[in-house]
Amino acid sequence: MKKTIREVKDYVGKEVKMGAWLANKRSSGKIAFLQLRDGTGFIQGVVVKAEVGEEVFQLAKNITQETSLYVTGTVVEDTRSPFGYELQVKELEVIHAAVDFPITPKEHGTEFLMDHRHLWLRSKKQHAVMKIRNEIIRATYEFFNENGFIKIDPPILTGAAAEGTTELFHTKYFDEEAYLSQSGQLYMEAAAMAFGKVFSFGPTFRAEKSKTRRHLIEFWMIEPEMAFMNHEESLQVQENYVSYLVASVLKNCQLELNTLDRDVEKLAKIKAPFPRITYDEAVTLLQEKGFDDIKWGEDFGAPHETAIAESFDMPVFITHYPANIKAFYMKPDPERPEVVLCADLIAPEGYGEIIGGSQRIDDLDLMKQRYEEHQLSGDAYQWYLELRQYGSVPHAGFGLGLERTVAWFSGVEHVRETIPFPRLLNRLYP
Known part of the structure; x- marks a missing residue:
């Protein structure tokens, strides 16, 4: 045998x-x-x-x-x-017998390797990255199944944007307009109203013309949504989930981490609870670090996130962002309505944001107001509004980007190595 x-x-x-x-x-x-x-x-x-x-x-x-x-x-x-x-x-x-295999043990350029991605996957380091990715996926299902979540699959073709952005891939859906999903979150909220605690795992698409090492055009997200849960309780789920993933990879992927020369001591420190700072505190921290151009009300870019992460040896939550730079569905802080009950989780070692989450608006009148402010189509979003009309409850959720998490755990520089066949701004082959 x-x-x-x-x-x-x-x-x-x-x-x-x-x-x-x-x-x-x-x-x-x-x-x-x-x-x-x-x-x-x-x-x-x-x-x-x-x-x-x-x-x-x-x-x-x-x-x-x-x-x-x-x-x-x-x-x-x-x-x-x-x-x-x-x-x-x-x-x-x-x-x-294979003849003239193109990827020899010598050094090759990145573009050459990406052109031969179908063969590059056979190499020991790429194999190790994919095994770590697989372990994160396996542990994700294990964590959510053990904590009472049900997996629900949202659609990939949608009639509207989840976050109201224009960075969408447009297609014709017979005689209607349709888009490739940028997030399953809105549908997961509907599922949470039916099943309590749910999660999805699937591909998402952003027509963002970015060439940075943190961006892909097609990537995979894990998106839990939880009924009867507030912002603070959601943060606890997030830090416990990430800690669980780290522990699982350390336990089951030692050989792969060694193959990648990953400093496992840095990963071994990752245990809940994680430090938290407000957006206000983050702005002050950045100004103290020499980012004099950052002003309150502006979003953070990759250099800002890296600078903030350098002050911690753990992932750090940045909470309470200004409402005007966040999505329409995020719940305002009752004590300070100009900020919302949200958080981004910034990974250490310069890997940037791996989770974005918030408590969602559960008030029907406020959501109607948001529709008007963001000029959302009542036809396309009527079903989402009805979630607040029929038995609304406090609820919260988040999305974890799989490829950035794999990059962080693996210690690889670019997310293009963390997905089997990356889709980049100028790459649709192989």
Whole structure:
């Protein structure tokens, strides 16, 4: 029976057969070292000439990068290997010989690698990033399932913008106007009124002409929404959720973090509760740091978020932003209506905002007022207004950007490496 690399730890001293690809190799006169991968991990296969015969040894020496194989050998422990095991190869069978694989072990430029993203995903570091992404997704479902949330899937095609912006991808929906979703939040509010605590996980789209290392055109968001919950209670869910993700990645992705040379000590510090500062305090902090141009009422950019994060070794909540720079649905602070009950969670180490959330307006008259102020179409948003008309309750929610979170956990510089096939301003291939 064939085994995977991930399974070999259970077969020490036994002979196994596995399907694999050759990632790399080196050889001397009497030994060939094959770096093998099978999708579940990487392992070194050692081919000793004296133990396999001339035919198998010559095959091992001449085999080319990314050739697919069946490999038979004995599993042995190896403390020198990051994986902890290696394979003493007995037999090799070529399935398909790869010729002139374009991504060689030498250095390649980013654009070249992005043009060959379908092949770049095979590399050890890209494999590690995707495994960390997968663990965050797995832990997300685990966290919300354990805390009484139900997963609800909002539509991707919508008739209106979630946040009233113009940065939307427009399409025709038969004889109507439609847009690719920039957030599932409005629909998640409807779901929360039916199920109490819900979350979604899906793709979102922003037609934002940005080339920064933090932006993608298509990205994935986790968007929980909670009925009978206020702003402070939502912050507690957010910090517990992020802490849970960090702990899960540290527990289950040690090999991947080591492959990426990630400083795990910085991640190990991430535990709730997180520090909080108000928008007012953030403006003062920035001015003290030399950002004399920032004025109250202006939104923060990437340099501002990085400067704020440098004052903390944990993620930090920035709360109570001015109402005029936030979305129409955010609830004003009853004690100070010019600011809203919201928060952005800024990751440390310069990774920027990973969560945006707020308590939502639950008052029907105030929401009608917001419709008028933001010139929202009564036809397109009538259903959203009715959520306040029929049994309105205090409710709150947030959205976590998956790719920025993966970038932070992995320690990679650009979010383009945190999604299998990134969509960027000038990239729709492959």
